[in-house]
Amino acid sequence: MPDSTTQNQSSATLLLIDVINHFEYPDSDKLLAQALPVGPRIAELRRRARAAGIPVIYVNDNFGQWRSDASKVLAYCLRPEAPSARFVEQLRPQDDDYFVLKPMHSGFYQTPLELLLKHLGVTTLILAGIATNSCIQYTAHDAKMRNFRIFVPPDCSASRTREEHDQAIQHMQAMASADITPSPDLPLQQLAQPAKQQNSSAA
Amino acid sequence: MPDSTTQNQSSATLLLIDVINHFEYPDSDKLLAQALPVGPRIAELRRRARAAGIPVIYVNDNFGQWRSDASKVLAYCLRPEAPSARFVEQLRPQDDDYFVLKPMHSGFYQTPLELLLKHLGVTTLILAGIATNSCIQYTAHDAKMRNFRIFVPPDCSASRTREEHDQAIQHMQAMASADITPSPDLPLQQLAQPAKQQNSSAA
């Protein structure tokens, strides 16, 4: 059973946070309304990242399920009658995407994410998904303490309100040193280079 | 999507460590030879644990896969031509068993196991599986530091050699305060009581 992480060259990865989401919690109707226009932009960012050779890691709530069965969560969110289906459909994982189930807000808390990032050799994280002021912000804090370079394109995440979203983006820029370049302007080809080459060119 | 952990009453849980195993690494033929006679005893312990109301948690290597897809690892180990199939078949997870994928030796390192145990309210761990002197011992150490009560029935785990197995059992008894009662003599009904009642009766 060959290790699935050995081929990566990119020093960056795209983290898709809680995009496989059932939107079944307080205020999730507000969040879904804000998330719907963002979904196609996340899908487009994912498409460009994959084209550039940047691996994609789903970092997703286990929603109280504890069976390491990502497909079950996915199937639940895609039920035809579920309001979540419209958002989730365009963001289905592909075969070579990674998938980390997280039990709490931060993608790093009680998950193998840090070890997966070390295996992949990545030093830069691009964060997208929902919600900006919750799981994305918690994850950005933990990434900052682990010395990752952080990008949070503001057009690829959403909160319950625009104000919460904007404040969280500002906070991550100020307190987690996040780069908040919009997704169309992200230098994906450059971020996809191996870590060593980037260091050399920076020196 | 209801939380799957809310109904448990038992203060103990059975951890099945690396029993979904492909035995494709150095010396794994020796390990498999030692594991084969142990398999039915683990299966019987699991049957009795379930009957007593003790939840079963698979704590299993991800074998270099990073897609949170336990079923893929299981299917690989159960391939008819695989030497592992004979061992793994009798230990397939059932629908209400929990499943934690671990990336390294210890079940606690970069996994949600500690949080799942807290959700379940368990304070006692029964360790079974393979290998005694590797993943079981690493997990026992981490459990000791987290103040869990530990049982390691010596007839329900195996190493490459009998000597390695025996030394690891002795070490866990001495250094992780493990109870090494053989599985047929484990007081499962008593261990299945809620933590509070056990404390009261101890007082």
Add this chain to the structure above:
Amino acid sequence: MPDSTTQNQSSATLLLIDVINHFEYPDSDKLLAQALPVGPRIAELRRRARAAGIPVIYVNDNFGQWRSDASKVLAYCLRPEAPSARFVEQLRPQDDDYFVLKPMHSGFYQTPLELLLKHLGVTTLILAGIATNSCIQYTAHDAKMRNFRIFVPPDCSASRTREEHDQAIQHMQAMASADITPSPDLPLQQLAQPAKQQNSSAA
């Protein structure tokens, strides 16, 4: 050498975050200006907490020192010529206060704080110190994921600007379920009761 944590009865603790501070980093003059009027209120909260039997834990940056020597950091911040002395003087630790050195923003990251809280048996944290939108907010996030009840009295912390402070307080209320009652109104006697009694009276 007797364990120093065995006598506590209180289910709450007061965490004083980065109050032993040298204010030698970018914008720290702005932060000191905001912190100076807050210092006496933190000192008063500490006095009342101690009187109620609530233990006090300093959770403090090691400022790049790695010798587990809290007194060295303290002495540096209290140099008579240092601008920090005026703030720090009123907040010197007392003999029976605890002291946890943290290497990064969150008090929980790579520190023994979680274990100390477990030893003390506390379930409620009162956060005070600096800066509201940095180390206090990072710590509040980590406390939320560990299921602690959180109080952040808004008059006992400070940021570089009033706006940053206010937004961080709002964020912790919304996203970490923090109670933001001002310090004079905190029910310290009630919070100082053992966890069990609080549960009983809540039932």
Add this chain to the structure above:
Amino acid sequence: MPDSTTQNQSSATLLLIDVINHFEYPDSDKLLAQALPVGPRIAELRRRARAAGIPVIYVNDNFGQWRSDASKVLAYCLRPEAPSARFVEQLRPQDDDYFVLKPMHSGFYQTPLELLLKHLGVTTLILAGIATNSCIQYTAHDAKMRNFRIFVPPDCSASRTREEHDQAIQHMQAMASADITPSPDLPLQQLAQPAKQQNSSAA
């Protein structure tokens, strides 16, 4: 307050585990008897490591003290009437040694050790101290999972009995890939080279 870790070039570090020890626990008289002849060898290894430019990190139990005050633990162990004084005296930390207090067995559990090692840029750990089959073994396991190269010179650690010591050394060799070269034969000059140079020469 300058960061104290910036000058290191060595890719290896010497971890002195629990050598500041009060020997006040069950069977600690047996442990002290085994440790006394080992003490001078640890002191000599430390002398040679320092001469080679290898940083020394004390990784020491806090013995139930929670005030980040390493000097208090040291003073207690050095009381003239204490049996521990004879062992500890020769192993006093020097001014530029690092000091990490640990609350449990492993040097990595709830401590800043991993972050300090990252700051220092070290990839190789030399473990010495007491007890071989307890805190050294727990620490070796955690180091293995974090991918450190591990040396455990058998003449620089001790357990309650020679048999426990020998079995633990064998276990770390087999299960944590530890190199068990005796201390006089350790290639300290080579281990003291920067990580990059070692990698280049290995390629």
